[in-house]
Amino acid sequence: EPQLLESGGDLVPPGGSLRLSCAASGFTFSGYAMSWVRQAPGKGLEWVSTISGTGDATYYADSVEGRFTISRDQSKNTLYLQMNSLRAEDTALYYCAKDQGHPLQNYYLDYWGQGALVTVSS
Amino acid sequence: QSVLTQPPSVSGAPGQRVTISCTGSSSNIGAGCDVHWYQHLPGTAPKLLIYGNTNRPSGVPDRFSGSKSGTSASLVITGLQADDEADYYCQSFDSSLSGSKVFGGGTKLTVL
Numbered sequence: 466e467p468q469l470l471e472s473g474g475d476l477v478p479p480g481g482s483l484r485l486s487c488a489a490s491g492f493t494f495s496g497y498a499m500s501w502v503r504q505a506p507g508k509g510l511e512w513v514s515t516i517s518g519t520g521d522a523t524y525y526a527d528s529v530e531g532r533f534t535i536s537r538d539q540s541k542n543t544l545y546l547q548m549n550s551l552r553a554e555d556t557a558l559y560y561c562a563k564d565q566g567h568p569l570q571n572y573y574l575d576y577w578g579q580g581a582l583v584t585v586s587s
Numbered sequence: 588q589s590v591l592t593q594p595p596s597v598s599g600a601p602g603q604r605v606t607i608s609c610t611g612s613s614s615n616i617g618a619g620c621d622v623h624w625y626q627h628l629p630g631t632a633p634k635l636l637i638y639g640n641t642n643r644p645s646g647v648p649d650r651f652s653g654s655k656s657g658t659s660a661s662l663v664i665t666g667l668q669a670d671d672e673a674d675y676y677c678q679s680f681d682s683s684l685s686g687s688k689v690f691g692g693g694t695k696l697t698v699l
Contacts, residue, residue: 511690572688573678579631
């Protein structure tokens with residue numbers, strides 16, 4: 466069964482940077498798109514970004530466009546989220562998730578990690 | 588405000604049936620995009636409950652069912668059990684937002 470394990474969460478000052486990682490196992494990593502979803506304290510789930518299985522297509526929520534970069538290393542079965550210019554409102558639990566379905570507008574998230582906590586505060 | 592609208596809370600007694608609605612628009616659910624549902628206990632990994640409007644992954648009890656009509660979708664839970672108490676989210680895709688998955692605001696289910 467697919468397993469996803471996030472790491473890299475930390476306390477960061479406003480304007481700082483952080484990179485999250487998500488180690489994937491139990492499935493053919495390069496065959497699937499992958500996504501990041503976050504949940505701010507007391508709030509609901511918010512989609513952040515998606516990357517295609519090949520890595521050649523990326524998508525971002527307006528709230529992070531230009532500040533966050535999603536990428537993947539197929540040789541390491543690892544997904545990344547580089548977060549720059551962090552703001553207090555980026556404080557959240559960040560989940561890595563495996564995409565399933567076809568085409569893009571019918572994608573859903575069939576496996577999720579436990580999350581990595583990012584706190585942006587001075 | 589979420590692109591997809593859900594009631595903030597619903598409740599029911601053990602054994603009863605509850606329905607959670609998810610209302611969208613012509614740029615998401617009404618555009619023919621599938622609706623999916625997740626069960627989430629805060630601090631844990633969300634769990635896929637329904638995909639493609641009506642389909643249950645293996646291991647999800649048939650007490651959970653989904654439907655879609657027009658610009659709305661619904662999740663129905665029958666035979667409520669105490670461990671159904673959780674947050675439930677609908678998810679779709681919005682064609683007005685590039686590559687964008689969209690979630691409902693979430694519904695807290697309380698089992699009385």
